[in-house]
Amino acid sequence: xxxxxxxxxxxxxxxxxxxxxxxxxxxxxxxxxxxxxxxxxxxxxxxxxxxxxxxxxxxxxxxxxxxxxxxxxxxxxxxxxxxxxxxxxxxxxxxxxxxxxxxxxxxxxxxxxxxxxxxxxxxxxxxxxxxxxxxxxxxxxxxxxxxxxxxxxxxxxxxxxxxxxxxxxxxxxxxxxxxxxxxxxxxxxxx
Numbered sequence: 492x493x494x495x496x497x498x499x500x501x502x503x504x505x506x507x508x509x510x511x512x513x514x515x516x517x518x519x520x521x522x523x524x525x526x527x528x529x530x531x532x533x534x535x536x537x538x539x540x541x542x543x544x545x546x547x548x549x550x551x552x553x554x555x556x557x558x559x560x561x562x563x564x565x566x567x568x569x570x571x572x573x574x575x576x577x578x579x580x581x582x583x584x585x586x587x588x589x590x591x592x593x594x595x596x597x598x599x600x601x602x603x604x605x606x607x608x609x610x611x612x613x614x615x616x617x618x619x620x621x622x623x624x625x626x627x628x629x630x631x632x633x634x635x636x637x638x639x640x641x642x643x644x645x646x647x648x649x650x651x652x653x654x655x656x657x658x659x660x661x662x663x664x665x666x667x668x669x670x671x672x673x674x675x676x677x678x679x680x681x682x
Contacts, residue, residue, distance in 0.1 A: 494540030494609045494632065497597050499590050500565075501614040502527075502549030502556065508615060508638040509667050512660060517669070524672045527556075529563035532666040540609065544597060548589045587616050594622060598629045609634060615641035623653035 506527055513525040529547070536542050545565045549556070552569035560567040568589055572581040594610060601608065609632040612619060619635075626633045633654030642656075650656050 492607055494607045495603075496536060496540045496542045496544075496609050496611055497594075497601075498536055498542065498545045498611045499594055499613070500532075500545070500547045501586055501590060501616065502547055502552060502560075503586065504615045504637075504641070505613050508641045509659070509663060512638055512640065513663055513667055513669075516660075516663075519669065522672055523669050525667050525669055528666055528668045529556075529559045529565060531668070533563045533565075535662065535665045536611070539611070540607075546590070546593045548586050548593075550584075550586055587614070587618055590614065591619065591622060595625070598626060598631060606630065608632065611636060613637065617642075617646055620646070620649050623650065627653045 509527070510525055513519065517525075519525070533542065533545065536545065542564075545563075546568070547560045547565040548568045548570070550570050550572050552560075552567065557567050557569060570585045570589065573584045574581055590612070594612070597610070608630070610626055611634045613636040615637050623633060633650075634657055635650050635654065636657045636659055639658045639660045647656055
C-alpha cells in the first residue's frame with residue numbers, strides 16, 4: 492500500500508536554497524533564471540506515494556506563484572512581511588508558525604487508522620526539530636526534504652532519529668526549470 496503523503500513547503504526556503512544550488516551547478520548566465528515548477532513538484536511528490544494534502548506557505552508571494560501553486564493542487568498561504576524592530580528592514584514573519592500549525596492540525600485531526608501516513612516537510616528551519624517526537628508519537632512517518640548546504644551534521648542526526656532526510660541537490664531538474672530573462676523587462680519577484 493502506497494504511503495499517504497501530507498506535504499508542507501516553505502516556499503522561500505525551497506526557492507532561495509534551490510536558486511543558489513542551481514546557480515552553482517548549472518553555471519547560468521545572467522540571461523537565464525531558475526524558477527519552481529509547482530506542477531512538476533507535485534509529480535515528484537506523486538512518485539513517493541498518494542498525495543493527500545499539499546500546503547505551500549510563503550511571504551508576499553507573487554500572484555503568479557499563488558496561481559501556479561493552486562493550479563498544481565497546493566493550498567497556498569501568503570503572509571505579509573513586517574519591519575524588524577532592530578533594523579527596520581522588512582522580514583518574513585509567521586511562515587514557520589503557519590507550517591507548524593498546519594502540520595499539527597493535520598496530525599491531530601486525521602483519525603484515519605491507516606498506518607502508512609507520512610509528513611513531508613520541505614524547510615531548512617531547525618525549529619521544526621521540536622515537533623518530530625509528536626509526529627512519531629502520533630504514528631506518522633516523517634521525511635525532511637532539503638538542500639545539502641542548508642543543514643548541519645548535528646541537525647541531520649536529530650532528524651534521522653525520527654525519520655528520513657532527503658537531499659534535493661540531485662533532483663532539482665525534476666521541479667526547477669530555467670527560463671530566459673527578457674532584456675529591459677522588470678525583474679519578476681519569485682519569492
